[in-house]
Structures are given as C-alpha cells and as structure tokens.
Amino acid sequence: SQTIHQWPATLVQPVGSPLSLECTVEGTSNPNLYWYRQAAGRGLQLLFYSVGIGQISSEVPQNLSASRPQDRQFILSSKKLLLSDSGFYLCAWIPAGRDQPQHFGDGTRLSIL
C-alpha cells in the first residue's frame, strides 16, 4: 500500500536560519507531489507542485523553494527563514490517474523565533 512520510513533526528555528523539510512517498511511481502551508486558523495555501523529477512549479512568490531530487522525494527549503514562514507545512501526493484524491502527510509544525 502507499504511504507518505513527512519529517520532522515539529521544528523550532531562529529567524535567518536555513530550512529543509523532507517528504517521501512509498508504494507508487511518478506521483504528483505538493507542498502546502497553513497559517493558524486558516485554510491551506498551495506553495509548490511537481509532476516529475526536477520539475517544480511555484504557486506564490515567497521565501521558500522546493526540489524533487528523486521520483518519490520532495524537499522544501529556505536559505534564511522569516517570521512569516511560521506555520503548518503539509506534503501531499496523487497517484497516476485522472480521478484520484490527494493524500496528505501528517505535517510539520514550524515555529520561527
């Protein structure tokens, strides 16, 4: 069966420090991968999506970047974190196919001090 792993579950970082959040999917090939951010009490904002290795599309301009070095690995990064980068970060994937629901990881709660 397919599973998605996201880590770490929580992270506290100082302003100006770098960031690397990792997401991996098991049990499928060539999934579409997504990064979302959720501010406290708000809905999910789509940040990046990827349809294949090295193919990244950004939805909104921001202080973050994403990379897909392997088929089932999706990484969210920042060189210098801002206070506004705080939030709940969620990775999601969709298996190949036209009519498939999106599946989410358990998320990373990022606090910037």
Next chain:
Amino acid sequence: DAKTTQPPSMDCAEGRAANLPCNHSTISGNEYVYWYRQIHSQGPQYIIHGLKNNETNEMASLIITEDRKSSTLILPHATLRDTAVYYCIVRVIYNFNKFYFGSGTKLNVKP
C-alpha cells in the same frame, strides 16, 4: 483560487445527520467536487468526491445538484469524532491535479 463558498461553522447534535453545504456556482463541466476534513493538527483526510452523480461511501454521502452549482456532504450519524474543519474543493482534472482549499466549515458535534 478557491472556487467554493462554505459557511464558516455549523453545529450538529451527536447521532443526528450533519448536512454541510457548498456553493460552487462557477464550476465547469470537467471539474470534480472533492470533500476533505481536517482534525486539529493533522493532515486533511479525503472523504468523498463526485462529478455529476450522487456518491456514497462508508464515511459519507455527496449530493450534487443537477446544475452542479452546489453540493451537500452528509454525515448520516455524526459522532463527537466528526468534529473537524470540512473543506469542499473543485478540481480541474487536467490542471496538474491542483487542489485549492478554501477556509472550510468548522463542524461542531455536540453531545
């Protein structure tokens, strides 16, 4: 880019049916309606989706109006564990499978 409108909150008595409405008046012919829910501090959980016809699974039923401009998610016998934020999403099949989440409806199931 959310293309749906949902009430911000609703209450439901435990054991009763919860009917959550969603307006998607600009929906196109190739857009599916998806429903997810998010329990606090967890990732969203897929519930159900449909295109034209009503759908039912072990979790819920989805009723889509004939003109497809609105839909209702029905939880037939709500429990306290159904307390969550429910998101209604319209998704274009071929648009790289992007999902846009709105603010959702906070369902409070009360004993």
